[in-house]
Amino acid sequence: MADSGTTSGPELLVVLSHRAGTPLRGQLESALRGAVRDGRLASGQRLPASRVLAADLGVSRRLVVDVYDQLTAEGYLTARAGSGTWVSDLAVAADSAPDADDRTELPSPRWDLRPGVPSLAHFPRQQWRRAWLSALSGACDADLGYPQAAGHARLREAIAAYLNRVRGVAATPSTTLICAGFTQGLDLLCRTLRAGGARTVALEDPGLPHRAPIIRRAGLTPLPVPVDADGLVVEALPERGVDAVLTTPAHQFPTGAVLAPHRREALLAWAGRAGALVLEDDYDGEFRFDRRAIGALQGLAPNAVVHLGSTSKTLAPALRLGWLVGPPPLVDRLVEGKFLSDHGAATLDQLALTEMIGSGAYDRHIRQTRARYRAQREALEAAVLRHQVPLRLTGVPAGVQTLAALADGHDPEDLVRRAATAGIALDAVTRYQLAPGRPARSLVIGYGNITPHGIDGAMAALARVMDRGPTARSAAPHAESRARRRGERRPRAGRVRDSVRVEGAV
């Protein structure tokens, strides 16, 4: 059990968010009952304080108190005066939950630390609903016909102004195209570039796994280019034969590096010499925690850079709303591609986003979630230290994921497999690597869709998994330290704490 005494947030969150539409009270009740029955909440385990769970789940405290009372009355939980609510012995005996060791299949992850999603439980449902209804009642008949392939004029205007203001992008409505996320933007770009004679697209290695298949499917050759602490290694780009390079300058995915000023300059100079385009994937540019975000590269060279972004991190990936901003002749060809691909994005969703931006609700939501992700990142840093997990977080504090270098001899893929058996889902960086021969001993940890309490529980569990690992000898100092804290050995000051460093702390 986590030291905080709170371990149940994440799985409850998942259940609540997946079953929207049924009353929250019923959802929470059955989630808790189910967790007690199948042993995820073990006999004698303390539940989070009602205030804490209410904050985690974004529901009222009253609702949590009522649910605890109900399940106490049913015998699943026991209330102990002054010390909170616990899973009762009776419940487990009655339901005879299987012992974890008896299970032959992997449990579904209790702690999901895979990168890629924002906090889905905090999607602004009310604001989106309000914006969508207002879009529906405000839409004229013509809005219900086929959409403009480039995107609704009002959304293009709103996005262009937003990108100007928030990301320093040189955008106008006519250089802005609305598409189904970054993914469709990249697909349209690759097909359009190929149709214009392009052959090769360079891309950062490591990076998002599905970029190379998109590039290949368009008939282009992906060329992996390494990344270091200053972002894309521009010097590794060939002087000839590359038509475009795909990069994440504000926050390299997944290493967390920021493209250094000298590299930004060198990249634009290279693009000029090579006659190549820079494709700027600005997937989480709004979320920097230690300083104002670095402005978009596109603002420096609007004719050489195509800027891509989406609502997948700011709102939710399910919306499939994104945009790209590029030089006018190229955007015209992309609009043609968009038309041929799907005739344009769903108009009512576009108008709802326009409403959210226009009313200020979009900005407010981003401000709130930025504070949330910052707290989650800090919780991860604190949990790594508290549980002496031999990991070193690298990259700037930004976004919803971080690279975590393994500070001892653990093999990342083996560790990911063993972590999965303990209910922790995370990725090895090898999943994101393209070129063999550049193995990095790191994990990629997503902290966007898990509560601070869940993060703490996950790190405690990961520390236990690493203690038991095949490389337990090199992890021994950490194991020893944990044993000391449990009072099993006399402490020897300083030794372990010195070996765990967190870079880029907020």
Ligand SMILES: Cc1ncc(COP(=O)(O)O)c(C=O)c1O
């Ligand atoms: C590097 C990177 N680019 C782009 C995206 C967003 O893609 P889309 O807008 O298609 O959802 C993500 C989302 O996880 C990402 O990690």
